Amino acid sequence: xxxxxxxxxxxxxxxxxxxxxxxxxxxxxxxxxxxxxxxxxxxxxxxxxxxxxxxxxxxxxxxxxxxxxxxxxxxxxxxxxxxxxxxxxxxxxxxxxxxxxxxxxxxxxxxxxxxxxxxxxxxxxxxxxxxxxxxxxxxxxxxxxxxxxxxxxxxxxxxxxxxxxxxxxxxxxxxxxxxxxxxxxxxxxxxxxxxxxxxxxxxxxxxxxxxxxxxxxxxxxxxxxxxxxxxxxxxxxxxx
Amino acid sequence: xxxxxxxxxxxxxxxxxxxxxxxxxxxxxxxxxxxxxxxxxxxxxxxxxxxxxxxxxxxxxxxxxxxxxxxxxxxxxxxxxxxxxxxxxxxxxxxxxxxxxxxxxxxxxxxxxxxxxxxxxxxxxxxxxxxxxxxxxxxxxxxxxxxxxxxxxxxxxxxxxxxxxxxxxxxxxxxxxxxxxxxxxxxxxxxxxxxxxxxxxxxxxxxxxxxxxxxxxxxxxxxxxxxxxxxxxxxxxxxxxxxxxxxxxxxxxxxxxxxxxxxxxxxxxxxxxxxx
Numbered sequence: 001x002x003x004x005x006x007x008x009x010x011x012x013x014x015x016x017x018x019x020x021x022x023x024x025x026x027x028x029x030x031x032x033x034x035x036x037x038x039x040x041x042x043x044x045x046x047x048x049x050x051x052x053x054x055x056x057x058x059x060x061x062x063x064x065x066x067x068x069x070x071x072x073x074x075x076x077x078x079x080x081x082x083x084x085x086x087x088x089x090x091x092x093x094x095x096x097x098x099x100x101x102x103x104x105x106x107x108x109x110x111x112x113x114x115x116x117x118x119x120x121x122x123x124x125x126x127x128x129x130x131x132x133x134x135x136x137x138x139x140x141x142x143x144x145x146x147x148x149x150x151x152x153x154x155x156x157x158x159x160x161x162x163x164x165x166x167x168x169x170x171x172x173x174x175x176x177x178x179x180x181x182x183x184x185x186x187x188x189x190x191x192x193x194x195x196x197x198x199x200x201x202x203x204x205x206x207x208x209x210x211x212x213x214x215x216x217x218x219x220x221x222x223x224x225x226x227x228x229x230x231x232x233x234x235x236x237x238x239x240x
Numbered sequence: 241x242x243x244x245x246x247x248x249x250x251x252x253x254x255x256x257x258x259x260x261x262x263x264x265x266x267x268x269x270x271x272x273x274x275x276x277x278x279x280x281x282x283x284x285x286x287x288x289x290x291x292x293x294x295x296x297x298x299x300x301x302x303x304x305x306x307x308x309x310x311x312x313x314x315x316x317x318x319x320x321x322x323x324x325x326x327x328x329x330x331x332x333x334x335x336x337x338x339x340x341x342x343x344x345x346x347x348x349x350x351x352x353x354x355x356x357x358x359x360x361x362x363x364x365x366x367x368x369x370x371x372x373x374x375x376x377x378x379x380x381x382x383x384x385x386x387x388x389x390x391x392x393x394x395x396x397x398x399x400x401x402x403x404x405x406x407x408x409x410x411x412x413x414x415x416x417x418x419x420x421x422x423x424x425x426x427x428x429x430x431x432x433x434x435x436x437x438x439x440x441x442x443x444x445x446x447x448x449x450x451x452x453x454x455x456x457x458x459x460x461x462x463x464x465x466x467x468x469x470x471x472x473x474x475x476x477x478x479x480x481x482x483x484x485x486x487x488x489x490x491x492x493x494x495x496x497x498x499x500x501x502x503x504x505x506x507x508x509x510x511x512x513x514x515x516x
Contacts, residue, residue: 061351062515063447081354092349094254095342108246109353133344 011037011072013058013084013156013187018067020053020211027053029211030067037072037155037187040178040201044192044234045208051191052089054208055158058189059086071156082112084156087149089164091141095134099127099144103151110152118151121182125173139170146174156187163197171197199230207237214238243355247363252370254338255331259371262327263378266320273316274386278393281306285398296397306399308387309407318412324375325416328368332435335364336442340516347516357510361439361503368435373428379417426488433495436502437463443506447513459505463498470494 013035020028027050035041043051056062058069060076071080093102099122106113122129125143127136136144142162149157163171177183178201192198199219207214214237222228228236289299311317339347350360383404390399408417418424437460444456470490474482482490 056516059352061348063513078354078356081352086348086352088345088348091344092346092352093344094346095344105250109243109355111354 011155011187013189014068014070014073015054015058016068016070018054018057018069019065020050020057020062021065027211028057028064031208031211031213032067033206033213033216035156035187035189035204038185039203040183040188040190040198041204041206042190042192042195042198042202043206043208044195044230046193049208050211051193051208052160055086055088055160055189055191058158059084061086082110082152083154084158085149085152085154086158087146087160087162089161091133091145091148093133093144093148096132098130098132100129102133102144102148103129106148106151112153114151114153117153117182118147121147121151124177139166142166143170143174146177150177150182154186156189157183159188159190161191161193163192163194175201195230195234202230205230205233207234209238243353244359244363247353247355247359248366248370251335251363251367255335255367255371258327259374262320262324262375266324266375266378267382269316269320270382270386271389273314274311274389275393276316277311277314278306278390281310282394282398300397306390306394307402307407308383308390309402311386311390312407312413321379321412321416328371328375331371332368332438333442335368336439336446340446345516351510351514351516356507357514358503358507361443361506361510365435365439369432372431376416429492429495433467433499433502436499436506440502440506440509443509443514447509447515463502466501467491467494467498 015031015033015035018028018031019026031050031054033041043054045051053062057064058071058076069076071084074080076084093105097105103113103115103118106118107115125140125147127140127143127147131140133141133144146159146162149159162174166174175197178188178198190198190202202219204216204218206216215233217233219230222230222233285299285303288294288303289296294302339345339350351357353360387401391401405419408414408419414423415427418427441456441460444459445452448455470482470487474480474487
C-alpha cells in the first residue's frame with residue numbers, strides 16, 4: 001500500500017492532542033495515541049469516556065475542537081475511505097435491504113470492495129444473501145455489519161464494541177475473525193469495556209478515562225517484562 | 241460525477257414507491273374528477289332541457305357552457321395536486337432526517353463514502369427536483385387525456401374548448417403551471433433556490449442541533465432578505481426607479497448568489513461540521 005509517510009516510516013493512525021466538546025461538556029481532553037498498521041489496538045474505558053467519539057473523530061464523522069488526526073501521515077480526505085473504515089455498533093445499511101443489496105451498494109461505491117471476500121465471510125458466518133437486514137437477529141445483524149467492513153480491502157479497521165449485546169456463539173465467531181487472515185496485516189482499533197473476550201488477541205492497549213489517555217502500552221511487552229496481564233495494569237491504573 | 245449519478249439513482253429509488261403512489265393517486269383522482277364533473281353537467285343540462293321543456297337555444301342563453309375550468313376547480317382535481325405538494329415539501333426535510341433517524345444509522349455509511357460529501361447534497365437536491373418536475377410533466381401529459389375524456393362525455397354543443405392557458409390561470413394552477421416560459425423560470429428558479437436554502441438550514445440544525453435551529457433560521461432569513469433586497473430597495477428607497485427588466489436581472493443575480501451561497505455553506509458544513 002502507498003503512502004507510508006510517518007515519522008520512522010511506520011504506517012499508522014496518529015491521534016494528536018485531540019479535544020472535543022459537546023456543549024459545555026469536554027468529552028476529549030487532549031487525547032493522543034497511535035495505532036500501527038498490522039497491530040490490534042484496543043481502546044479501553046467504561047461507557048461514556050469518549051471511546052466512540054475518538055473513532056468518530058478519526059473518521060471525520062464529528063468535528064473536533066483542536067488537535068490533529070493523521071492516517072499514514074496525512075489528514076483524512078474522501079479518498080481515505082478506500083483505506084480506512086469504521087464499523088459502528090449499529091448496522092449502517094438500510095433495514096429494507098437484503099444482504100445482497102447491501103453488497104451491491106458497497107460494490108457500487110467502493111473500489112476497495114472485495115466481493116470474493118464478502119462471499120467467503122457470508123459463508124463463514126452462515127448467512128444468506130437473500131436475507132433481509134431488518135429480519136436478522138441481533139447477532140446476525142452484528143455479523144453483517146462486521147462483514148461489510150471486513151470485505152473492504154482497507155489498511156485500517158475501526159470497530160466500536162463489536163461484542164456488545166451479542167450472544168456467546170456469535171461472540172466466538174466474531175472473535176475468530178481476529179485470528180484469521182481477514183485481519184492480518186491490517187491496523188485495527190477496537191473499543192470495548194469488557195476486555196475478557198479479546199485480551200488474548202490484542203497487541204496494544206490505550207486506557208482512557210474521562211476524556212484523557214491514562215496509559216498506552218504494548219500487551220506483549222508488559223507481559224514479558226513485568227509479568228502483568230491487561231487486567232493487572234488496568235487495576236493498577238484505575239485504582240491510583 | 242459517476243458516484244454523484246449513482247447517489248441520485250439511489251435517492252430516487254428510495255422514494256420511488258411512494259412517488260408511484262402519488263402519480264397513480266393523481267391520475268385516478270383527476271380522471272375521476274373529469275368524469276364526475278362532465279357527467280354531472282350533462283345530467284343537469286338534460287334535466288333542465290327535457291324536464292322543463294326548455295329549448296337548447298334558451299338553455300345556452302341562461303346557462304354557462306361546460307369548460308375545463310369547471311373541472312380544475314373541483315376538489316377531486318386539486319386535492320391530489322395539494323397532496324403531491326405537501327408530500328414533497330415534507331420530503332425536502334425527510335430526505336435528510338431519514339438518514340439520522342431509525343435504528344440503522346445510514347448517515348454513517350453516506351458520510352464514509354469515498355466521494356465528496358457535496359455529492360450527497362447535490363444528489364438529494366437533484367432527486368427532489370426530478371420528483372417535482374416529474375409531477376409537473378405528468379400534469380402536462382394528463383391535460384390532453386383529460387380533455388379527450390371530457391369531450392367524449394360532454395357533447396360539443398354543450399362545451400367551449402378553451403386553450404390551456406385559460407384554465408390554468410387559477411391561482412393554484414398558475415403557480416404550478418405558469419403561463420409563460422419566463423414565469424416558469426421565475427417560479428421554478430425560486431423553488432430551486434428555496435430547496436437549496438432549506439437543505440443548508442437543515443444542515444445547520446444537523447451540525448449544531450438546538451443552536452443550529454437558530455443558526456438555520458437566521459441563515460434562512462438572511463437568504464430571503466438578500467434575495468428580496470433589490471425589490472425592497474427599489475420600492476422603499478428609490479420609489480420604483482428601475483424598469484421591471486432591470487429588477488428581473490437583479491433578482492436573477494441575487495438568486496444566483498443565494499444559490500451559490502447555499503451550496504458553498506452546505507459543502508462547508510458537510511465537510512467540516514457535520515456530526516452523526
